[in-house]
Amino acid sequence: MITLNVNGRSRDVDDAPNTPLLYVLRGTLELNGAKFGCGLGQCGACTVVIDGKPVFSCLTPISILQGRKITTLEGLGSEDAPSPLQRAFIEEQAAQCGYCIPGMIMRAHALLTANQSPTDAEIREHMNANLCRCGTHMRILAAINRAAGGMHAAGARAPAKAEEEE
């Protein structure tokens, strides 16, 4: 039994220690956010945030995750109460099929947590690890920019849920 800290909750899982986190999130924990895209660390669809860093969950066995803070898409917000970043994706209508978007949001979340006002070039470089096939890139960039602006402007407000976790 391995104990994982997922979205602020302690979860005991009985999967084999070499099981990649992706399968445990989707199977045992029934979380849909992280997606299977390649299993090779080439596309970023499975991106989650671990201790503040974007990580490919398809290549991260749960054996190395004891005691580390795992944040998935579900940990940012919900359909009723989306996080500022999720809200920015909705406001920009930044999805077509949407399959890559959870990974995009998690990678962007890690960036915005570390750097509240990245330049457009910094966003493009940071997001380079994640692939989108529908060509939604421009809206994804707009959503991240919007969230960065929003986070920036909301500097005086209480920190959002997502930021508390980091």
Add this chain to the structure above:
Amino acid sequence: MAFSLLLIVVLGATALFFATHLSIPEDRSQRVFAPDLVRRGGELAALGYCASCHTAENGKPFAGGRPLATPFGTLFGTNITPDPKTGIGLYSQAAFARTMRDGIDRAGRDLYPVFPYNHFTRLTDEDLSALYAFLMTRAAVPAQNPANHLTFPYNVRPLLAGWKLLYLDKNPVPRDQTRSAEWNRGRYLVEALSHCGACHTPRDRLGAEIASQHFDSGEAEDWWAPPLNHKFPSPVSWSEESLFNYLRSWDVGHGGAVGPMAPVVAALATVPEQDVRAIAAYVGATLAKPGESEKRVDEKQPQAAEAHPQGAELYAGICATCHETGGHVPFTVTSLGQHTSIYAPDPRNVIHVVLEGVRPPEGTVGAVMPAFADTLSDAQIADIAAYLRARFSRGGEWQNIEAEIARLRRSTSP
């Protein structure tokens, strides 16, 4: 060390008397060249990888600005576009030739040997003319060269005159009549234009290649550059063919180039095939070990797993996903034990790859490996490195792996 420094000061001062360091007048008269000469110059520039040191990351080609870390400080690749103010736009062909052969720029300043004029000095007149024609027909990019960060006394340029007296061998690359024309062609390319020794031959304390240890292994941007001779430590043998494949793109036995060697292979992919075959013939003649072509990777898996259980588990959970599929994942070889880095005297190359990953130029076919800097701790990467070393190499344990990881993290993270 102290004695060497003293010697150099004395020699340098002496050299001033022999000042050949006059400024060469501006000359912009010749800027139109025969197309064939320019084309050939382009191939030669690729064979000399000029762009790799003279182009900043995401910068304009040949406009300089790339930092080059050396034991003496950080220097920057210069702007070699024909911009008159910041590049080489005022260079006559004679000034260009003096720069390449004597390491003295047009203004008469001595150049640091990080610019490998100790190799370029052996270029033929024809090749220099072609290179000049190529560079002078590039788009002029105004881009000021950043100032070098060198410590005293290395920031005293005139001392370089003394260094040259000690080390600069201007003799042409000799021909060996007992060898094939291809081998001789390869020797010329390797020893002059392609300056392989600049990375693959060890340097002494004054930064000069040690001639007696030619191709015994060296350094490139904090990566280990393996030997190109019989000291090559991996059990996986080379042949001219496998070397050609490796230099051109990828080899099924050895995998592909990473780190500072990656742009070399990218450049060699664009030049005439016979030039790469010539390089493979020359280097292959010293690198290939006849009779060893059947030798396989020597596995000590149970012992390695027992000695490094954490590393074995991490390997199985992460690395094996791609690297133990029998080579079915593109750009993986059958066994990680085929990679030379595992047989290196230190773990830097393995650490570099694990921390930084591998990614090809945008839109091109090539290995993609994710960076694990954010996934794995220093201790975990050290466990993996130690396990790989123990599993495949008989070269003894690597020392201070974790400290090396911490150091490389600091030096490579932005």
Add this chain to the structure above:
Amino acid sequence: MNAPLFNPSRRDVLAGALVVSFSLRAIPSLAQEQENVSKPPLPGSLKKAPMLDAWIRIDADGSVTVFTGKCEIGQGVKTALIQVAAEELELDPHAIHLVTADTARAANEGFTSGSNSMKDSASAIRNAAAQVREILIGIAAERLGVAADRLRAQSGAIIGPDNRRAAYGDLVAGNVLHVTAQPTSKLKAPDTLKIIGQSLPRIDIPGKVTGGVSYVHDLRLPGMVHARVVRPPSYDARLQSIDTSDAEKMPGVIKVVRDGSFLGILAEREFQAVTAMHALAAAAKWDIATKLPDETNISSIIESLPAEDHVIADKHAESASATRTLQAVYRRPYQMHASIGPSCAVASFDGDALTVWSHAQGMFPLRQAIAEMLRLPEEKVRCIHMEGAGCYGHNGADDAAADAALLASALPGRPVRVQWMREQEHQWEPYGPAMVSRTRASLDAGGNIVDWWYEVRSNTHSTRPPGAGQLIAARHLETPFTPGPPRPGDQPEGAGDRNAVPLYVLSNVRVVHHFVPDMPLRVSALRGLGAYHNIFAIESFMDELAAAAGADAIEFRLRHLKDKRARAVITAAAERFGWSSWQAAKGKGRGFAFACYKNLAAFCAVAVEVNIEHESGHVRLGRAIAAVDSGQAVNPDGIANQIQGGIVQSASWTLYESVHFEPRRILSQDWSTYPILRFGTVPESVDVYVIDAPGEPFLGTGEAAQGPTAAAIANAVANATGVRIRDLPLNSARVKAAIGV
């Protein structure tokens, strides 16, 4: 026609400040139209399913369900269909529940493909909704004793002049909607539209960005098991022998299924299935028969294969004499759908009937194929659409559904989820075919085109079901099914010859489609079919002709174009781009292209800017501007999203993409061997201007940008370098080779 340009700024939409001008042109009254036409056809897919309650159901509690035989494939169609229904039913869009393709519930609308969903399904739903509204008004008129023309529908009720109301739910007793649709409907006049034309936020996005069950990949059924298949190393390889005992003993493994060369494994947990799949793959011994052609020589191989010739345009008239003739050959490689999520399906067999959840584009054809494969009556198979990752055509979805069906039938009582691996999707999906076209045209002394000759050579663009033989698994069974004969597709929509006939006004035109039945690689429908290649070729050639005529590229196109809507998108895109004031610079180029998709769907013009790095030949995209006329725009932001995505995706195809193969196997099996565009090199900006056409039919948009983008980029590269490249993709090596040192 009043066709205002507008920029669908989402900020404006959200603030409720969107300003849209509508044409005041009234639609003809119902009576007039009925006099003129004796029996017009039913609109859209009402032709296939004429009963109104096949499309709209209203329950006694007033809840409204709309049914469509189309499916959401990331194009936002669900939202647009709800808008259309809500408009005519006078309902809040959020009050409508939409059911998409399901063989047990929805009409058979064939495939969700060809940018036809708005034309087929939205037209049907809009007309059905309008007719349902009028039926409800008629019933209410009787019940309330008020003349129908004094009643109006509003928020789920029919309301009279004295504010008496009858709720929809109270009016629908007795199957009143189970009636045949009429050919014409009392559609709301364009100037009264409140929901059509609004950029309603897509209903599926909130769930997708917060981790809802959005895809078939996310479906979890009680007792569900996980499966993987092991595919042969090449198309025709046969399983010679396998010892399955080791795999069967692995943790969680339930069973190994083998039928001929079809091999699958079932396990309790997903990673157990993955691990066992690797063990099974290692144990399998294959006879490798496939002999694929030489990739470097593929276009001459395609040209050497036997072809059926179809003359699809042959028109000759008097014209000025030719003073100059140009000819050219354009080539396209095999290209991939390369969905970001590999195909997935869930199937459940109870010993009698089978249910399959799939992201394939046609549930009814899939049902037929699976029933045939399993030798079940069709009524014993139900196929339900759930979303997958964007498919852009016929990818592995149908095949994954077949895998799930086979494996579920081997384990009755437990639902089976099959997830393809990345390399399986890359290697087994049917690619967009390699194509070659040869073209020749002459100019007169005034720079006008006097004759035009165009021949395109292509494989089929559809190997979809129906037919069990279209499914990979069925071909690998001990008693295999064989695929049906390939079909060339029919004009006017065409397939390999889609958009092969230019929309330009030409006095002498001959266009021939050389249909090549033999398929060296597995191919099928990829977004736009042949239109991508044909528009690339035609619009490249138009630029070559313009240059020969010494004419500006825009002016030259307009010179040969009468269609007002075509001219409008061209002019709009050129103006927004700043075509006439554009400043040339070294290494910088501009390019333009236009097409009316299928010559009957959306009009789309694209202008792009490129910067070429001379030393590497790398093409970097600058600004991209598009203008699109999709007819009556139901959801302008949805249209903009499709066009933006189409531009970026087509840019990736055009600059980078080509399937690699060697004699024994497909080499492109992941993102390292099939690179696509990443964030590092997406355009600086992509702006789309939607030209509304109130009162006009809905025109399909989803595939409209693919061809114009390819040609615009090729034209921009030619403009920047002075060299014309006619072979795709325009990758760095090819551009560098063309521009020289």
